[in-house]
Amino acid sequence: MTRPVELPANQPRQFYRGGAAIAALRGEPSADYGPEDWVASTTTLFGRDPDGLTRLPDGRWLRDAVRADPLSWLGPAHVASFGADTALLVKLLDAGQRLPVHCHPSNAFALRHLDCRHGKTEAWIVVGTSGPDPLVYIGFRGDVPAALVDAWVSTQDSAAMLGALNPVAVKPGDTVFVPAGVPHAIGEGVFIVELQQPTDFSVTLEWRGFLSEPEAWHLGLGQETALECVERSAQRVSDLVLRTGTSSSANLLGTQADPFFRADRLHVSGTAVLEESFAVLVVLEGEGTLDDLPLRRGSTVVIPHAAGTCTLSGDLVTVRCRPPLPT
Structure with missing residues (x-):
């Protein structure tokens, strides 16, 4: 492949509401459960292959096309470092309701417990908001003992989990870097371009009212193991949030995201x-x-x-x- 390719919407079904902002951006009808548009995806939803994969106009999965000709798609330097792996997943995400408190494994945790080289560090570029108080929640405000996190999850104390996080008001042009392990949630009315490592690994600490199968929250690892991936130390919002405005910017996410x-x-x-x-x-x-x-x-x-x-x-x-x- 030697030419840029325009891609249609790719909105696998999710457990939460949203999608109107994606439809408005694309000028296409909205789906009831289309809050995520997986763009140029070689990644599948956890346990739902082939859902999430991008299909090219010629009918091939992008994943298969990249594997068949990685040098053309990715270039020799990238292939030398990452093989036939794009090392990237991009999404449009429109939160039609607040997302649950959750976090994602690190590379080391994913390799040890999920047999995958990639964890799921991610970043959000806010491109739209609606409603009176668009918020995201990122990282614990203070250090939290492991036993307390375990108790919150066991009792599904949503108020305590959300209350322990840093609430951050956002507007278009803001960016948020979310390291693996850091608990977070996206509030209703926040529309983002999301970059992430190419996995669908989520430890959904706040599952009640969100997941139809409660056991799905821990990736099949069990509560004790899954909670080992949670970053329980306090996070400074100033380290994770950039206010870039709406001007042209050569690096929206800062050097901490470069790896x-x-x-x-x-x-x-x-x-x-x-x-x-x-x-x-x-x-x-x-x-x-x-x-x-x-x-x-x-x-x-x-x-x-x-x-x-x-x-x-x-x-x-x-x-x-x-x-x-x-x-």
């Missing part, structure tokens, strides 16, 4: 040249072209490394998402 993924916001009025790289492009505003591919508000595009340098033309605001730098 996991990279993102920049591009404001184009005329032309801009993109260096060669595997990338996922999300168009937030305007219209134009990527080389000869027409773009409009809501377009989502996967760019293979073999496309080389590409030219964005027109009046556009886009978010470009890329894998970690090769090591």
Whole structure:
């Protein structure tokens, strides 16, 4: 593959409400349970293969196409570091209700207990909000003993779990870095472009009222083992949240995210040249072209490394998402 490819919506069914903001961005009808659009995904939902995978216009799964020709899709330096693995999952996520308090395993935990090289560090780029008080919740406000976390989960004390987190008011242009293990939740009315490591591993501490099968919260590991992945130390919001505004930015997430993924916001009025790289492009505003591919508000595009340098033309605001730098 040597040309950028526009991708349709890919919204596997989820347990929570949302999707209206995705539909408005794309200009397409909303689904009742379409709060996540998995863009250029080579990742499946946990235990639900092939749900979540992106299908290319020629009928192939993107996962299979990358495995068949990793050098064209990813480039030699990336393949040398990560193999035939994009090392990236991008989502559009529209929270139509508050998400439960949850966290994700680290690389070391995932390798030890889930036989996977990737955990799930993630980051959120806020691109829209609705309602009077759009909030996210990130990290414990103070150190929390293991026994207390265990008690909260055993009794499903939602008020205590949510109350222990840092509430953060957000607006478009804000970004939030969420290291593996750090408990978090996204509030109703928050619309994000999410970058994450390419897994669907979630330890759902607050499962009552959210998951139809209570045992699903711990990834089949049991409560004692699953809770080992929780980061119980206090988190400083200033270390995790950046207020980037809405101007063009070459690095939306800060250097702490570089080992996991990279993102920049591009404001184009005329032309801009993109260096060669595997990338996922999300168009937030305007219209134009990527080389000869027409773009409009809501377009989502996967760019293979073999496309080389590409030219964005027109009046556009886009978010470009890329894998970690090769090591």
